[in-house]
Amino acid sequence: MSHRIKKPLVIVLAGSASLAIAMGVGRFAFTPILPIMLHDGVLDLQVAGKLATANYIGYLIGALAAMMVPKKWGHTPVIRVALAMTVILTALMALPVPSIWTALRFLAGVASAVGFVFTSGWCLAELSETSGSIGSAIYTGPGAGIALSGVAASIMGAAGFSAQSSWVMFAAMSAIVSAIIWGIFGDKIKTIEPYNLGSARVSSGRVPRAEMPLFAVAYGLAGFGYIITATYLPVIAKNAVPGSPLLTVFWPLFGLFAVAGSLLAARVRKSTDARLYLIGSYLVQAAGVALSVVWQGALGFAVSSALVGLPFTAISFFAMNEVRRIRSAHHAQYMGLLTAVFAIGQIMGPPAVGSILSHESSVEAGFALALGIASITLVVGAGIFVLMIILFPAEGNRRRHEIH
Secondary structure, X not given: OOXXXXXHHXXXXXXXXXXHHHHHHOOOOHHHHHHXXXXXXXXXXHHHHHHHXXXXXXXXXXXXXXXXXXXXXXXXXXXXXXXXXXXXXXHHOOOOOHHHHHHHHHHHHHHHHXXXXXXXXXXXXXXXXXOOXXXXXXXXXXXXHHHHHHHHHHHHHHOOOOHHHHHHHHHHHHHHHHHHHOOXXXXXXXXXXXXXXXXXXXXXXXXXXXXHHHHHHHHHHHHHHHHHHHHHHHHHHHXXXXXXXXXXXXXXXXXXXXXXXXXXXXXXXXXXXXXXXXXXXXXXXXXXXXXXXXXXXXXXXXXXXXXXXXXXXXXXHHHHHHHHHHOHHHHHHHHHHHHHHHHHHHHHHHHHHHHHXXXXXXXXXXXXXXXXXXXXXXXXXXXXXXXXXXXXXXXXXXXXXXXX
16 A cells, blocks of 8 residues: 555554544543443532533533634644643542542543544645545544443453552553554654644624524533433443343443434435434434433434434534534634533533432432433524524525534
């Protein structure tokens, strides 16, 4: 294989692996390890909610911080720091000192967001001159990371690993992958301007002021709509179908279908209004969330995991492309804004669950109510996009730009 053919593939694999560590471990390793921590008696659901919230707040702060990093800073040093911090912070979660766990999950969230933004920027800039949609393949990373972390946690749980040992194993796996891709990010193929996510032309005509606020609200609702499932799925399933042999597959299924969704998103027709894809994605995810309430069998949870996971990264993919259309002159800043609003939606999830659980007679009833609210939230988000299509129709032959 020639250098010209191999190089883009190497960049994609490195980017996907980096995002797998940033998202699959830095953000979501807590989800499959949570049942082990509950089994070990080192925390309860209220404390778990606080740790999850700390991570999501960290993600918000990290996204805002990434927007303020000086342009003179290179992407590759920041990516390396984010990888190293994720490994260290994950390993430190093994310490039997609950008083520091909140700070560790907060910092892991910061590292996760910074790693996501700078890995995306570096990879998409390096791949901007390649043909096709290969750049979108880096977004298989989060789903792959979630799937692999779920499988690993299932194996460790079955083998009787403690929560401490599980955190150490996740840190070790992340360290190995980081070491493999470390040198690739040291390869400066071209000069990279921060947040150069491809080329987008300036929109013609005046842009309605109300369009972006509506878009931001709808995107924030997606953050709240999926996060309860993404935080508590293994716990919800274990309470509903205790002893089922399928308990270990629900979270990996979420990740595998997220990978499938990101690949499908890259193949959709670019001439179609992206808001239609967003409506479909929201409704699929809403159905998946609702299904876990009305069909509480092992098969029901499996289908629910698949439906919630399928649009997981696709929603962000479609949303970021839509931002490039309606705010092409300053799309990077608005991408940061949407990321921050999405993070706020996520932050609201665990406290909402905690509040509901404290007022319900059982954990099962509390989770059912929380999931029902989350599903309705996603339907409302889809409704906002329908309203936007009516109020702000796209120009007939307007060319849509893809993030390469």
